[in-house]
Amino acid sequence: MERTTIQSLLLKGLKRFNDLPAITLLPSEETLTYKELFEKAGRISHYLLRLGVGRGSHVATLIPNSLEHVIFNLAIQQCGATLVPLSEKLGIREVDYILKESKPKVVIMATQSHVATILEYLEGAKDSDIRVIGLSGFNISYPDKFELFQWQEEKRDLDLPIASVEDIALLSYTGGTTGTPKGVMHSQEGLGAAILSAAIEDPLDDRDRLLLSTPIVHSAGSLLWRALISGVHVYIMRSFHAEHVMHAIKEYRITTTFMVPTMLYRLLDLTKKIDYDVSSMRNIYYGASPISQERLKEAFEVFGPIMRQQYGMTECNIVISRLSKSTHVWAYHNNQEILKSCGKPCILSEVRIIDDNGNDVRPFEFGEIIVKSPTIMVGYYKRPELTKKTIRDGWLYTGDIGMWDESGYLYIVDRKKDMIISGGMNVYSSEVERLVNQHPAVSLSACIGVPHPDWGEAVCVVISQREGFSCTEEEIIDFCRKSTSKYMVPKIVYFRDSLPLTPLGKVDKKEVKEMYAQGILTIK
Structure with missing residues (x-):
């Protein structure tokens, strides 16, 4: 072959698949077989x-x-x-x-x-x-x-x-x-290997109806091609709108969709205000940024045991690891810590976590995630030196800090570039965000390091609050102090009506840092 x-x-x-419907544009319902x-x-x-x-x-x-x-x-x-x-x-x-x-x-x-x-x-x-x-x-x-x-x-x-x-x-x-x-x-x-890997990990067929409301130029595009080789009927929206998504799920009996956590949160908030029918759904793929554990449990209550998480990156075509539906269900009932993980390596991916000397770390030790797979990039265009630095001996150095647990589940701790060094201690911003996001008043948060004369950097979080909820800087700091190490506790808390997002729906930390530099953040 x-x-x-x-x-x-x-x-x-x-x-x-000939006369089977392939693509439908919403809301016009224009369709191509x-x-x-x-x-x-x-x-x-x-x-x-x-x-x-x-x-x-x-x-x-x-x-x-x-x-x-x-x-x-x-x-x-x-x-x-x-x-x-x-x-x-x-x-x-x-x-x-x-x-x-x-x-x-x-x-x-x-x-x-x-x-x-x-x-x-x-x-x-x-x-x-x-x-x-x-x-x-x-x-x-x-x-x-x-x-x-x-x-x-x-x-x-x-x-x-x-x-x-x-x-x-x-x-x-x-x-x-x-x-x-x-x-x-x-x-x-x-790219062919990436599609085949996704097809093995997440079977879809001509009974499925896939709704895509995130930009196809990003992760949704990989899911689109993976769906079209299997006869799936794909529904496409120009952009995400919570009410329109909930209507489409009911009207077109959607079985599968993909969203980033911020979109999932908006759907969950909407279900508290409207009547809805999500009985047709059997897959919700989520990824691209960390998810609040409390909101994930809400998703189970609203949508049922249909959650699938995927971990990947542009350089490895979204197929590094998966947290399957069955593992979500088992973890929900038996060990909810696993819901913080991004699952186990995909069928075509070999994953290691190494220390600064290139040695594999033991469970619960932090290190850089590296990946070997036929799906990884050839390299960076016109950047041979950066390519050599990123791909070594066939391994892609992701720049993500991670750890294994004793059962072989992979956890993303932070991006190397987002790590904060405060008083000589390594503070992983995503860990702080996971903790802050558990506060009932918090919708989204971004953790950044800001200059400090004594500690070098101080841990700072910027928060947008859930509709109908309110909290203060003191409440957030006290909430964190009860649950984590002293050096991980935010020293400064700012509040915004909303946080800037990238086109994919991730919090744009570069923009958040720029907002801090411009002095436009406020404290309650």
Whole structure:
């Protein structure tokens, strides 16, 4: 059997389900069957081939959640080209940087917020062959230098290039919450392995109805491709809105969805105000940031024993470890500490935790998580030195601090860059956040280190409160003092109506630190 590529998986997978519904856009209910999706993607792939797109070409996309997002991304994969997906929520600086570094041959866009950015890039680019394609139907006025895409009856007289396993299928840029965005290169074989690993870990089939309301350019995109090779009916929303999600679950008998903890919290809060029906649900995937244990127990009460956690990162395509539904249920009834873990390594992933000397740590000792898997990145684009530092002897050094328990469950303690050193003691910010989030008045929190003349850094938390609840700085400090070591207790507590979030729904600590630097945080 030939080695698997993402191109071959998608080509074979989509052909199997013909007239079954593949994609539905909400709320319009516009739907494509698998046959229609495959046919439309084929027409666009031949359109791209005529523009000179092929193996080795970079194609950047700036398309919000939509049918077009799915079709054009699939067409790029069919061409064997390298997809460079951009989020519409990226800043001007990030988009400009990514375009200048990746140098796409074609840019496909459907977002008004970056028309000026793309136009400036196009006018300043030395390569006159760059094409910018604007998609209609998004209420955007495109400049004359952009080409408006028009559907045509394309004659299929061009053979699709056959991608090799080593070809770069995806150039995905890190979120840029710290420093300059880094281009993460994934090979055709690596992405294929990631989809197969996810299919083994989390079986879905043509009886499932998957709702995606988070940006497809992030984790939801991996789940989308994994679903489409299995005949799943995928429902897509432009963006997350708690009331709309709850309505869709009831109306379309959704079985599966993915969300980050902040979204789950909003659904749980909503269920206290409205009548709801979630009886069709059988899977809720969550991940991307730590979850409050109290809110997780609430989710069990509302949705039932259907929670699945996944741990991954851009560099390893979301398949490092899983906390399965059955383990959630067992832990809920027998050992709720395990609910703090991110499960056990996935079927294609080998995971170690090592100390500063490269030795494996014992259970309950902290160290850096490293991963070996066919799904890890090839490297960072145009950054060979950083690649050598991050991938050593086939192991990806994640930068995450973790530990094992005695049963082999993996726990994420913190990111190395978010660790606070206060009075010579290592303070893991995510551990402080987990503790603070257990306070009944806390909706979200962010823990950062702030300069202190004696301790070097002081532990500081910034909190947004749950609707209808209130607390003070003294109450939060006292709550933490009763449950953790003295050096872990926050010295300063600030309050905000809401915390800044990244496009994926994580608390944006870079922005929180900037808020502190600007002096716009307040204490009650």
